[in-house]
Amino acid sequence: MRLALRYGRGGAAAGKTPPAGPPARLLNQLLLRGSSPLAILLIWELASRTGVLPAHILAAPSQIGSAFWNLLASGELLGHLLVSAGRSLAGVSIGVAGGITLALISGLSRAGEIAVDAPMQMLRTLPSLALVPLFILWLGVGEAMKISMIAFGTAFPIYLTLFSGIRGVEAKLVEAAKTLGLTRLELIRHVILPGALPTFFVGLRFSLGGSWLALVVVEQVNAVQGIGFLANDARDFARTDVIVVCLLIYSLLGLTVDVLVRALERWALAWRPSFLNNP
């Protein structure tokens, strides 16, 4: 949808420019879209060079660029990035697996719902990041605490959406499946789980968004590696250029994962009318 919106805007903008061939029009669009960010960068650079914007408040774009290059060239950035990505992956895997398991237990049986749903609904009202002190007391300040925090925050969106997805599968389809003589297991596999998949993906997006938030917070706690550590370390030396590089890395990570999830969704939900009508 976002893509369509952009395309629409670009199309409207292109309408104002004189008619040109497709490649030239694309270039025009790019220039048009890019002109404002480019101007901001120029003004920013100018402000830094003339001393209006001191480096301890915000480094110049050129300085940020060279800091990025240096960190990349030395291999330092990649090392921290891998550590952060590893933490995130571990936490998300545990959280998603836990959320799915609990949602299956409470979604597929009354007894499971009684056992699992009420506590989960109570726990989910806790802002998970407020639990950091407790997790530190329980698990120390090491990796276990960091991964657990990420997992904890990730599990709830998955649980909530998958549970409601399972319960929301169209009753008429379940009825039809019964007339086809499906066993309970077949019903779950062929009807209930595929029917719950669209809402599951909504939950997955929320989960991943939450996982970045948790990552940023836990990496501020006694980390000696990771993007969060890099940013914290840079703060001690007032290296605003490195801090900005870290922010950019976080947003790039988020963007990359979002693209991956979209691709996964497109593949898994290929049957949906919205995807069928504009592949």
Added chain:
Amino acid sequence: MPSPVSAPNPPAVCLQRISRRFGEHQVLDELSLEIAPGEFVALLGASGSGKTTLLRALAGLDRIDGGELHAPAATATVFQEPRLMPWKRVRHNVALGVRRADAHQLALQALDEVGLSHRIDAYPATLSGGEAQRAALARGLVREPELFLLDEPFAALDALTRIRMHALLLELWRKHRPAVLLVTHDINEAILLADRVLVLVQGRIAEDVPVPWPRPRHQGEARFDTLRRHFLSLLGVPEADGAEHESADGADRRPHNTQET
């Protein structure tokens, strides 16, 4: 598959004084009914007469409060909506739940019989209303039912598609000879298709009319019209010639109403 009728064949369906209440409302009132193997029975009734409740009881989707119900294990049901699993391609929808090694082959064969061999790999959302209902028929057919339950299967289709579907249903029935119970509130449809038309009024069978004419039948015939008037009066509809179109659901409600092929 029932063998051709030999004298003391047990009926495919046998209902004895079955009852069903919803709260204060007696939906089925000690209803008894027998359907012979291979017999095509249409069940007419106004809304709320209990016809869908009866069909759901036969399909095993609803319990009954009293009486005895015998229906074959090999029963297939087609609903007013196709109720295909949107996430499965047509052929997988048809093969779903068929416990045979050659399920897939049978599914393709059934889809061929309903004229959908060109759509086997389509997702249900891309089918027209008529195509989707053909797929639903194939899904029933592939189970080789001794009893085919049809709950207003053509009510949501446009008039032209409905005519094609009537012909298709008769063709399939002739070939496979299941007992058929067609629930409908379209009087013409009932007379056109069935061996016997039942009229359900307030949970009881008010009339049981054999229609022994050869098919194809035509709506212009005098006996057709006489019978139609008779059913109309039974259903409490005053005679208003020319203005009546007995199907309450004339419009095609499906979103993708592309042309039937």
